[in-house]
Amino acid sequence: MAKLQQELDDVRSIELDNAFYVEDGTWIESLTVASNAEFDPEAILEDIPGASLFYSSEIPTGSDELEIRRLTILAKESYPFILSLVLRQEAIPNRIVLQNGVFEVVTTTRDWDQFRSMADEVQETLGEFELLSVTQNEEPGEPLDSGRLTEVLVSKLTDEQLAVLETAYNSGYFEIPREASATDLADELDVAQSTVSERLRTAERTLLELIYGPRE
Template sequence: MLAKLCRALGNIRSIELDNAFYVEDGTWIESLTVASNDPFTPERVLEEISGVSLFYSSEVPTESDDLEIRRLTILANESYPFILSLVLRQEAIPNRIVLQNGVFEVVVTARDWDQFRSLADEIQDTLGEFELLSVTQNEEPGEPLDSGRLTEVLVSKLTDEQLAVLETAYDNGYFDIPRETSATDLAAELDIAQSTVSERLRTAERTLLELIYGPRN
């Protein structure tokens, strides 16, 4: 379904599968987060995809004029959400499934190395291509598929001004190594003082760290 939606939308940044629930007779309720470079009307896009109907749509606030983020809840008639089925058949925990730049990026928690190898082999046999980016050993499994709805939580915790600075900094490569832009350039683009850019960046970064580690004592 992610691939079909990607083709129907055209100019997208990413589509993330947040969750999926089986109803009956091959019908699934699927929650998706779609980030698009162009505005789009979910009803019109989904009309082009057979066996899919829109249940609910909400827009995630963003200060960028070049980005639209929507959370979609759809009813989809399919045998099984494809990538998800490969993960669940191996009894692994799907932590993140996102389609970006025509490539599926999947983060899973496996019980042990043998279980992971079995999953990797099935993906290789089914899709014909598999690239392992990293492996980390943890005592506790990651949360399954958007349990905390991170995007909405972050947006609700940051001010519009902080979001604007973060998005502009990210889009212009401020966080890249080496940096592709400077705080002075960001200030000029946002038409604010450089000191204000630095203050908003630090405040936003502190808020994000508090979400991860909790408030400082």
């Protein structure tokens, strides 16, 4: 996020909507970027090592002076990554925004001791921490919006692939040991078993390509 802000001349804010950890410091991240000028996310990300774009959409604003884009990227985050610091303390990240070079983070913790532990780690690893406010609530608050990233992932699959994945998941096909067979899925969907197997393989390959990229 910080490198993306450096590459954008007129950025207003970058909000981390959600992130899934892949491996070896690599994350799938959903970002909302607000800028005072138009920008090409693909060209920008080409100049950032370890980052690649696989989805971008523009959010209409009705203003010629503001461009908002929702990006989903694959990014290798160097330690310390602010989200990983929050999650290591088992806190719930509610909002993470980078603006004017400063991260504003809203989190939910179980109690003051857990918050203090998280604050101490942020201070120790990032070198600076400022507490703006504390609120005691019965409800923990909403976590980072998973719906936006889910929307991107499912947009890459056909309706038939989504149907077979949902049926397979709900039937226990992916459990160990399996609670349903390909034949059971075929009967449920009223299609041939070979069709179920083909749709499952295609859907799984599509999801893996989103993470690892297409095979050469």
